[in-house]
Amino acid sequence: MLSIKDIARIAGVSVSTVSRVMNNKPSVKADKRERVLRVIEETGFVPNRAARDIVLKQTSKVGILLPDTFNQFQRQLFSEVAHNVESYGYYTNFIFISSEDSGEEEVLHKLKSERLDGIVQLKEIELPEFCTYVEQQEIPVIHLTFEIENFMWPTHIHISDRLGAKEATNYLISLGHSDIAFIVGRKFSFGTHREQGYKEALQEHGIRYNQDLTSYVDSYTMREGKRATEALLQRNIPFSALFATSDDLAIGAIRQLVESGLNVPEDVSVIGVDNIEFSEYTDPSLTTIEQPIKEMGKLAVELLHKRIIGKEEPTMRNIVIPYTLIERESTKRK
Amino acid sequence: MLSIKDIARIAGVSVSTVSRVMNNKPSVKADKRERVLRVIEETGFVPNRAARDIVLKQTSKVGILLPDTFNQFQRQLFSEVAHNVESYGYYTNFIFISSEDSGEEEVLHKLKSERLDGIVQLKEIELPEFCTYVEQQEIPVIHLTFEIENFMWPTHIHISDRLGAKEATNYLISLGHSDIAFIVGRKFSFGTHREQGYKEALQEHGIRYNQDLTSYVDSYTMREGKRATEALLQRNIPFSALFATSDDLAIGAIRQLVESGLNVPEDVSVIGVDNIEFSEYTDPSLTTIEQPIKEMGKLAVELLHKRIIGKEEPTMRNIVIPYTLIERESTKRK
C-alpha cells in the first residue's frame, strides 16, 4: 500500500506539501500542486483515513441506534439513513439496543468504546447516564421519529404524532365510524402522543373514549398487531373501525380480522401510520398516514453532518415534518 | 480522552506493558497485570481502534455490497449481516451498487479507498477489474445468496436455486396445475438457476414449456412483480398457477391478480421464494420456498471472520443451505 511518503518521493516534494494538496489548502504553488495531483492520479493513491482520523481526533463514524427488533418502517428508515451516512463519507456504525433490561447500559458501554462523530437515534433511551455522557462528550445527536424533553441539545425530526393520529381518527369519524378500536405501544413518547391525538379527535366529536377499545403492544410489529387485535376481539366489544399506530401493526391486525372471519373494510375499516412499501400491495391496500421516510432520513444526516463539522450551532431544534393522509382500500364509509 | 500513556502512568508501568495486558499477551507478571486491569476498569479506558488498526495494517471494516434498490428479502438479509458484523467487532461499511452503467466501477473506486478487511457481497459484480482487484489485494469475500464461477477463491453461501425452484414447480404440479406462469429476472445467475429448475420440473412431468408463460423482471421487487403479472395477463394465455421467484414478486403479482378480478388461490395459485416476514401476514398468506435468512447471515459473517483472522484457508467453497417448502394459503389443488 502506498503512503503519503511514496507520493512525496515520486513527486519530489515533502509530505507536508502532499498533505496540503490533498486537503485543498491554499498555500501551494500551482506547479507543485499539479505535480502532486498527477502522481496521486497515476498511482491511484488513497490516503489512509485511520491515520488522518487519529491526528484530527475524529473517527468518521456515525452511529445508528436502533432497537434489536424492528419493524419494516424502521428497516426502511435505517436503510435510508445508512445510505445517506455513507454518501457523506462517514462509516456506519449500527448499535442495536437490546430489549433486555441491560440493553441501554450495553449501548452506553459500546458508545464509549466507539468514539462516534455523531449519532442518529431511532429509538428512545432513558438511561440518564447515557444522556449525560453524550452531553459531556458533546456528541451531536439527531433524534429521528420521536421527540423527548430530557435532553440538552439534540435535534428532533418527526411528524406531529399527535396531529397525525388525530387526523387518522378524524378521517375514520368522517366516514361515519364511532366505535374505533385503537392499537398503540405504551413505552415510547410517540405512542403517547398518538394516543393523545386519538383521544382528542374522539372528544372533539363528542365520542366517549372507551378504554376497552384500546389494545397495547410492546413493539410496532405485525406480530404484535395480530396479537393485539386478537385481544380486542376477545373482549367482544363491537367496533367498525380500527386505528393501528403503525402499518406493521395494521397489517398484523388485518390478518387477524380476516382469520376471525371479518372483512376489511366491509366489517372493519383499518388505518395505519407510516406508509411502508407494503401498504400499497396488501389486499386490501392500506389507508395510512404517511411519514416521508426518504426525506426524514436525508434531513437527519444532513443536519448531523452540519453539526459535526461545526456549521450548525448545537441548539435544541424541533423539526416537524408534514405527514399526508393516503386513502386506499382498507377504509370505507360505514 | 485517555490514552495508553495515561494508563501506564497511573498504573506505574510502561506503555508496552499496558499494551500487552490489553492484548492478552502471556508474558506479564500477575501483579502488574492486575494493576493495569484495575486502572483500565476504574478509568473506563478504551483503546483507540484507529491507532491500533494503523499499526496492524487492518481497518476492522467489513463491506456489505448490495444493490441500491433492494427488496424486502435483501433488506432482512443485510440487517442480519450487519447485526453479525457488529457483533464480531467490525465496523459495517455499506457499499451500494448503483444500477447505472457506471455502478460497478464506482464500487471498485470506493473499495480502493476503503481498505476493507473483508466483504459480504449480496449482488453479483461482473466487472473483471473488480475481481482482479479483490484477488490481488487478497480481500476475503463471501458471496451470499448466489454462486458464480469467475472468481478465484470466494465462498458461496446459498440455497440450491435450481432445486428449490424445481420443488416449487413440482409442488404446483402435484396440486394438479399444468399451466404454470413464471416470473424471473434475467440478469443474475440465481435467476437463471431458478429458471432451469422450473423448466426441469415441467419437463420431468411431460409438460411443454411455454415461453409465453414466462415474464421477465429487472429487479425482484413488488413493483416489478405487479408489472410482470400485468404483462402476463395481457397475453391472454390462461394459467392456473404462478411461480414468482421471490416473495416480493409474488406479493406484487397477487396484488395485480386481485386488481384484475382474479382470486388467489381459487383462480390462480401463487408460490414465492424467500419466506420474508410479510409472507405470513398477507391475505392470502403466501406459500413459499424458505431461505433461512438468519442462518445464512450468521454463517456468512462467521466464515468471513475466520478468513480475516486467517483461521480458514482461502479455498473456493460452495456452501449449500437447505431450503424448506412452506405451505400456506396462496396455493390450492386445481
Place this chain on the structure above:
DNA sequence: CTGAAAGCGCTTACAG
C-alpha cells in the same frame, strides 16, 4: 518479565 525506542500514516505549528 519489562521498558525504551522505532515506526505505522497522517497533520500542522514552526521557522525560514
Place this chain on the structure above:
DNA sequence: CTGAAAGCGCTTACAG
C-alpha cells in the same frame, strides 16, 4: 510558499 520535525495513540522487535 515550503520542508523538517513533533506528535496523534497504538504495537512490537530489541535488549536487558
